[in-house]
Amino acid sequence: MNTRILADAITNIRDEYVLEYDPTDAVRMTHSKKSPVWKNRWLQIAACFIAMLAIAAVLPHMLKKAGNEFKMDSFASYEQFAEAFADADLIKNLKDTNEYELEYFGSYESNNKSHRDGEYDTYFVVLHSKDRVVAEITIEPNGKEETLNNTVENHSLSKVVSIDNTAVNYGLNEDEDCWEAVFRYGEDNYSIQFYHNSETALEKLLHNLLSIK
């Protein structure tokens, strides 16, 4: 399609929809932010000192356990993660009813490369029936920790469980009307949104996924 036609068509989107979003809100938010507390030099030094103490205390345990724990790295592979998700008992049971199917896909910032061209910057695994999404997992390899923290704050995912040494924040995401869990493995961000059943079902799924050896 001619870019000009496309540009004109988008320009003429209804006024009320154009006005629903205002890009200057973000600009104002950014500019009005106060300098965060952690920018204070003395606090930075204190935080570094505490962090070093914490690492010194925890590292030996982490190294000892690393040999027989679930390998976080294996989730960096899109296919392996999809398989782990599909094999989780709860998903398997749903899938076996034949009402649901799993879909895997990836996305680039600009959607102009085919599936096999290389690494995506985001991977999605979606379990859906004909008319609705039941569960959805998103992986961001080398994702920003800040992104994950924003999700936790914005959706009040205040409950924390520790599964195989992984801290998982979860809770009800009221905007999306789903149970959501987010966690970080190595340098990758993981997000699970569960639209089926309840908190208990999400917890079960998490245990299923993260306990896979």
Next chain:
Amino acid sequence: MGEHATDNQIIELFFSRNNDALIRTDEKYGVYCRTISLRILNDSQDVEECINDMLYQAWNSIPPTRPNSLKAYLGKVIRNISLNKLKHSNRQKRAANECSVAFEELENVLTAAHNSVDEHLEAMALSKAINAFLDNQSAQNRKVFIARYWYFEPVSSIAKNLGISDSKTKMILLRMRNSLKDYLKDEGVL
């Protein structure tokens, strides 16, 4: 007149051919229009030229036009002027900005099976179909779509502004592009 004049007050100034109309417009909507233009052109000098052209066009078209929403009206004018400038300055070859990346995403979806003789009519039909498609979307999905394809916001900025994750934003965009493609096929626009 207060810090910011109301739209009606500004429009009345245009109607009475009072130069203050231009000053008040720039005071109230200057940041908004510059943000739109900057996303497209990525050059502040070009943006200022576009702002002047926009004010000139508003001066010439109001009256007789009386926009329902001055903000949306000016937004559309600055968007058009900026896209025209982008086209003529051939800037696409020099920098892959958000605007060209966003169009690239949509063009992959909206591959036309035919070429209409009248581009204007084709754009109108497409616009009508996109509006109908957006009618059936949730408010959040619509915002994400508009932010990306109308305002050319980067994904990370949309996510931050709407309080959702980058990956969620990408997921919404991907799903909407796919649904839009299906919808346009069903409607016979593609």
